[in-house]
Structures are given as C-alpha cells and as structure tokens.
Amino acid sequence: MAGNGKLKLGLYWAASCGGCEIAVVELREKILDLDAAAEILFWPVAMDFKVKDVEAMPDGHIDVCLFNGAIRTSENEHMAHLLRRKSKVLVAFGSCAYEGCIPGLANLFDRQSVFAHAYLEAPTVDNPQGVLPQPVTQMPEGEIEIPRFYNTVKTLDQVTEVDYYVPGCPPQPHQIWAVVEAILGGNLPPRGSVVGAGEKTVCDECKRQRKEKRIRKFYRYHEIIPDPTECLLDQGIICAGPATRSGCGALCPQVNQPCRGCYGPPPNVMDQGAALLSAVASVVDADTEEEAARIVGEILDPVGTFYRFSLPASLLHRSRLRTKERSHAKNQH
Amino acid sequence: MAEEFEPRIIAFVCNWCTYTAADNAGVSRMEQPPNVDIIRVMCSGRIEPTFILKAFALGADGVIVSGCHPPGDCHYTNGNFKTFRRMPLVEQLLAQFGIEKERFHWGWISGAEAVKWAQLTHEFTEQVRALGPLNWKQELESKED
Numbered sequence: 001m002a003g004n005g006k007l008k009l010g011l012y013w014a015a016s017c018g019g020c021e022i023a024v025v026e027l028r029e030k031i032l033d034l035d036a037a038a039e040i041l042f043w044p045v046a047m048d049f050k051v052k053d054v055e056a057m058p059d060g061h062i063d064v065c066l067f068n069g070a071i072r073t074s075e076n077e078h079m080a081h082l083l084r085r086k087s088k089v090l091v092a093f094g095s096c097a098y099e100g101c102i103p104g105l106a107n108l109f110d111r112q113s114v115f116a117h118a119y120l121e122a123p124t125v126d127n128p129q130g131v132l133p134q135p136v137t138q139m140p141e142g143e144i145e146i147p148r149f150y151n152t153v154k155t156l157d158q159v160t161e162v163d164y165y166v167p168g169c170p171p172q173p174h175q176i177w178a179v180v181e182a183i184l185g186g187n188l189p190p191r192g193s194v195v196g197a198g199e200k201t202v203c204d205e206c207k208r209q210r211k212e213k214r215i216r217k218f219y220r221y222h223e224i225i226p227d228p229t230e231c232l233l234d235q236g237i238i239c240a241g242p243a244t245r246s247g248c249g250a251l252c253p254q255v256n257q258p259c260r261g262c263y264g265p266p267p268n269v270m271d272q273g274a275a276l277l278s279a280v281a282s283v284v285d286a287d288t289e290e291e292a293a294r295i296v297g298e299i300l301d302p303v304g305t306f307y308r309f310s311l312p313a314s315l316l317h318r319s320r321l322r323t324k325e326r327s328h329a330k331n332q333h
Numbered sequence: 334m335a336e337e338f339e340p341r342i343i344a345f346v347c348n349w350c351t352y353t354a355a356d357n358a359g360v361s362r363m364e365q366p367p368n369v370d371i372i373r374v375m376c377s378g379r380i381e382p383t384f385i386l387k388a389f390a391l392g393a394d395g396v397i398v399s400g401c402h403p404p405g406d407c408h409y410t411n412g413n414f415k416t417f418r419r420m421p422l423v424e425q426l427l428a429q430f431g432i433e434k435e436r437f438h439w440g441w442i443s444g445a446e447a448v449k450w451a452q453l454t455h456e457f458t459e460q461v462r463a464l465g466p467l468n469w470k471q472e473l474e475s476k477e478d
Contacts, residue, residue, distance in 0.1 A: 108429065152473070274382040277426065281419040282378075287404065292414075293421040302422055303429040315383070315390040317473060320431030 007184060009034075010042040010054070010062040011093075012083055014069030014076035015103050015153065020094035021045045021068070023170035030177055037184050042083075051079075057086050064183055066093040066166075070103045070312065071154040075147035084160040089183075091195075095169040097156040098194075099264050099272075100312025102169070104153045105304060107311050107318030111151045151321060153312050164188065166196040169262035169309060172248050194264070197247030201266050202259045206241055206250040210234060213283035218298050221258070232258045233280070238305055243269065243276035262309045271315045273307035280306075340394040340461040342369045344454075345384055346442075347377045349408040350401035353444035363451040366458040369397070376400065378412030382423050389432060390469050395461035397453070398439040406443055413441070435460050436467065 013021060025046075027034060041062055042049045065087035071077050084090050095101035106114055115132050119125060137144045156162050166179055175196035182188050182195065189195060198205070210231040219236045226232055232239040232253060240261030241253065252259050265272035280299075286292035299305060307314055346352045352373045358365060374380055377400025388396050398420060400413045407413045420439040427437055438457055442449050 271383045271386055273426075274386050277422055278382050278419055281422045282415045284418045286418060287414065289403065289417045292418040296418065296422040297425075299422065299425070301429075302426045306426070315386040316430050316469065319429060320469075320472065322431065 004039065006039040007037060008061065008063040009038040009040050010065040010083060010087060011040070011045070012042065012065065012067050012069075012079060013045055014067065014079060014097070014156075015072035016069030016094065016096045017102075018045065019170040020096070023094070023168075023173055023176060024066075026173040027177055027180075028173070030173075034180060037180075051082075054082060054086055059085050060088050062087040064089045064091060066091050067097050067156055068094040068170075070096040070100050071150070071156065071159050072103060072106075073147040073149050077154075077159050078147075080156055080160050089163045089188075090156075090161070091164045091166060091179075092156040092162045093166045094171055095167060095262050095264065095309045097162075098165045098167050098313070099310040100153050100155050101262070101309045104155075104310070104312040105308070107153050108303060109319075110321055111149050115149070152318050155313050158312070163191050165194045167194060167245060167262070167264040168197070168248065171196055172251070175247055194245070194267075197245050197263055199267055200246045202241035202244045202246055202248065202250050202253070202263065205246045205248075206231075206253045206259075208232065208253055214285035215280075215283055215295070216285050217295065220300075226256055228256055232256075233283070238280055238299070240272075240276055240306075240308070242279040243272050243306075260308050261306075264310055264313075272310040273303065273314055276306045277302065338462065338466055340368050340458055340466075341392060342395040342397060342454075342458060342461060343388040343393045344369050344371045344397035344399065345374055345377070345380045346371055346397070347379075347400040347408075347412075348373055348375050350406060350444050351377075351399035351442045351450065354442045354447045354450040357444065357447035358451045361447055363447060365451050365454045368458045368461075369454045376407070376409050376412035378407075378409070378415035380416065382419060382426070385423060385427075385437070389427075389436075389467065392467075392469065394464075394467045395436045395438070395457060397457060398437075399442050399450075399453075402441040402443055406441075432467070433464055435464055 040047060042054050065083045067083060067090060071080060092098045096103060119127055119132050120130060133146060135146060135148045179196040208231045209229055211234055213234055215236050217236050218238060226235050226237060237258045239258035241259040244259055244261045245263040245266045247263050261272060269275045281296050284292055284295050286295055346355060355371055377398060380398055385396050400416055401407045403413045403417060424434060
C-alpha cells in the first residue's frame with residue numbers, strides 16, 4: 001500500500017487489441033471508486049508514465065499489476081519480466097495473457113509466413129522492394145534495434161510466474177469489479193486461481209431450451225437463421241458453451257450468437273479445444289462410420305473453431321515448425 | 334547418433350475387444366514389438382481426444398485407438414459410435430497441427446482377432462519408425478528464439 005493507504009496498481013498491455021483496456025474503462029462511474037481506492041502507478045494506454053518510471057521502482061513496489069496481452073515479441077517478454085519483478089501480485093488479465101486468445105491463432109504459422117503475408121502477399125500491401133522488419137538495421141546515424149518477433153505466441157505464464165488469471169475477451173466489467181473488490185478486501189483465493197469467473201460452463205448460465213442433441217448438419221453462422229429460444233448447438237451451430245467456463249452470463253447466446261469460448265476451459269479441463277471437439281462430435285446423428293465422417297468433415301478449420309482463444313495454452317501449443325517448409329517459403333520470395 | 338531410434342507408441346484400447354485381443358496375442362505367444370504401450374480403458378467411447386493430444390505432447394511418436402467393431406460388438410451397445418464420430422475430426426485436427434496421419438491409427442479389433450492385433454503393432458511400429466521421432470516438446474523449444 002502507498003503512504004496514503006491506497007492500493008498501488010499497475011496496468012499494462014502486451015500483444016493485445018486494447019479491448020481489455022476498454023473493459024476497465026467500462027467500469028464507468030465505478031472507475032471513480034477505483035481511483036479513490038487505488039493509486040495507479042503505470043498505465044501506458046491511459047496515463048503518461050514511462051517504462052523508466054517502472055524501472056526506477058524498487059522490486060515489489062506495485063501491489064497488483066493487471067497484465068493483458070499475449071507474448072508475441074521480445075519486448076512483450078521483457079515487460080513481463082520487468083513487471084513481474086516490480087509487482088507483488090501479477091494477474092494475467094484477459095484471454096490473451098491467460099491463454100493466448102486470437103493472436104495465438106498465429107501459432108498455426110511461424111514468423112516467416114506471418115511476415116510474408118503481412119508485408120508481401122496481402123492484397124492491400126504495396127512493398128515492391130520486399131522490405132521485411134529486421135531486428136537490427138544499420139543507418140547513417142547508427143544501429144536501430146526493434147524487438148524480435150517470435151515464431152510462437154506465448155501466454156504470460158509461459159514466460160514468467162503468474163499469481164491469478166482473469167479470463168474473458170474481454171473480461172466483463174462486473175467481473176473486473178468483483179476482482180477489484182476481492183483485492184481491496186483481501187479476499188483473494190489461493191494463488192494460481194482463475195478469478196472473476198464461474199466454476200461451471202456457459203451452458204449452465206444459458207437460458208435456451210435444450211433437447212437431446214442429434215446433429216445431422218453443421219451450419220456456419222451465415223447459413224442459418226437460428227431459432228431464438230432453442231439451444232444453438234441443437235440447431236447445428238457450433239457453440240463453445242459446453243467447453244467454456246461460465247462467468248460472462250452467456251452473453252453471446254442471449255443475442256443469438258454462439259459462444260466462441262473466450263472464457264477458456266472450465267475447471268478441470270486440460271485442453272479446451274479437445275473437450276469441445278469431443279462434445280460436438282459425439283452428438284452427431286450418424287450410425288455409420290461413413291456418415292459420421294461426412295458430417296464432421298464439413299467442419300472447416302477445426303483448430304480455429306475449437307481453439308479460437310486457447311491455442312497457445314493448449315496441450316500442443318502450436319502447429320509443428322518444419323524447417324523444410326520454411327526454406328520452401330523463402331524460395332518463393 | 335549413437336542409438337537407433339525406437340518409436341514410443343501409446344495404444345488406447347477398450348477392455349472388451351481390443352484388450353482381449355492383445356491379451357490373447359500374448360497368451361498365444363505371438364511376437365509383438367515392445368514399442369507399443371497399452372493403456373486399457375473400459376470403452377473406446379471413453380477415449381477423450383485430450384488423451385491422444387497429451388500422449389503426443391508428452392513424447393509419443395504414434396498413437397493407436399482401438400475398440401469393438403461397430404455396429405454390434407460394443408459391450409455398451411454404442412460406445413464405439415462416439416469413437417467413430419470423434420476420430421475423423423481428431424485426424425483433421427492432427428493434420429492442422431502438422432502431425433503426419435501415419436502417426437495416428439484408429440480402428441476396430443475384436444477379442445477373436447489376436448492375429449490382427451499382432452500384425453497392427455508390427456506394421457504401425459514400422460510405419461512410425463520410418464517417420465522418425467516426433468519429439469514434440471523438444472522440437473518446439475529448439476526452434477524457438
């Protein structure tokens with residue numbers, strides 16, 4: 001605590017979209033309560049602090065650091081280590097820091113193919129000289145260094161020790177507030193816990209009518225107008241509810257959108273994608289091998305569907321890196 | 334490269350059919366490669382895709398899933414239906430992760446098919462041996478920077 005009795009708070013973003021920051025601002029008038037109870041020492045997105053301010057702090061100076069964003073570059077990792085050292089409690093805040101989230105889907109590719117698409121192949125790119133980011137560039141004035149871009153997107157706890165996890169893309173404001181209250185009241189659960197979420201699945205919070213599931217065809221979302229009261233999975237729309245932790249209040253199914261899985265795996269589930277695959281495939285209404293293979297074969301991009309938010313935190317972390325393919329890609333450019 | 338590569342294969346087999354076949358193969362003194370480690374489960378419908386991924390993540394070079402022949406052999410009537418609904422999707426998933434399809438076999442072997450089990454373990458072991466080690470974790474770490 002600071003001399004004024006306030007909680008010393010830090011907020012940081014690594015590889016993220018900024019949605020977690022918006023979610024904090026979405027506390028609305030409660031942000032004033034937060035300001036009354038906490039002194040913010042670092043929050044690059046909203047306030048004018050510099051990294052050197054953090055470097056100048058004694059170790060363990062920040063009481064709680066809410067760290068959002070995945071680890072995509074060496075700079076992200078550097079900040080993760082720095083904030084770990086300066087914070088008593090480090091919280092992986094939001095799906096990216098917790099399990100990799102959408103940026104983590106890049107783990108189906110590697111640095112070279114990501115660069116090739118982003119800087120050379122994308123239809124909107126005009127780069128006739130084929131300039132690619134280099135970690136070190138020689139300029140007349142001297143050497144310029146930019147952070148290294150990793151092959152693999154990592155979660156925060158894959159590079160440093162994490163005390164708590166707040167799931168969600170982004171975390172829901174009422175859940176953020178519950179976490180803030182728990183911190184202020186000293187009511188945090190044991191270290192390593194997931195906080196700001198439920199202990200069941202999204203289906204448990206969903207009000208839709210469920211029947212026995214017998215799926216004969218999977219629909220992509222644009223192919224069907226779903227019934228507003230029946231279970232979306234019953235209707236053949238892949239909904240991640242059965243393999244996703246509760247806590248959001250089943251927001252997406254309420255507005256006729258299937259759950260996409262952003263709250264991560266429920267307690268005791270090791271691999272969200274595998275659990276969802278298992279749940280979805282086992283309710284296919286097929287009594288022969290051929291029919292089953294045909295129906296599940298219609299699911300395009302199983303990894304992207306089942307691991308939309310959790311690929312870096314999954315059992316396999318990423319697709320295999322193959323030296324052969326990478327040298328082939330090099331020859332193309 | 335001092336030692337020759339010996340594939341490590343994990344086989345998830347159901348108690349009622351394929352395990353019985355493996356047992357019979359052993360009792361009948363059929364020669365089987367020592368590379369296949371059997372994990373017995375009550376039903377192939379019990380085999381969660383997580384088991385398969387975890388086996389690969391922890392160092393298996395190949396995985397076998399085998400149960401009772403559908404439609405009628407399953408001890409639990411239709412547990413194997415769950416298997417044949419899930420496994421084609423697991424195949425697609427493994428392909429996206431870059432794991433060769435020759436490293437994963439799923440199918441059916443009844444209690445009376447001990448010969449088929451012995452044959453499968455031979456053929457699959459050689460198939461995986463030809464691909465070389467998978468070394469999932471070490472591979473990831475060695476190619477990271």
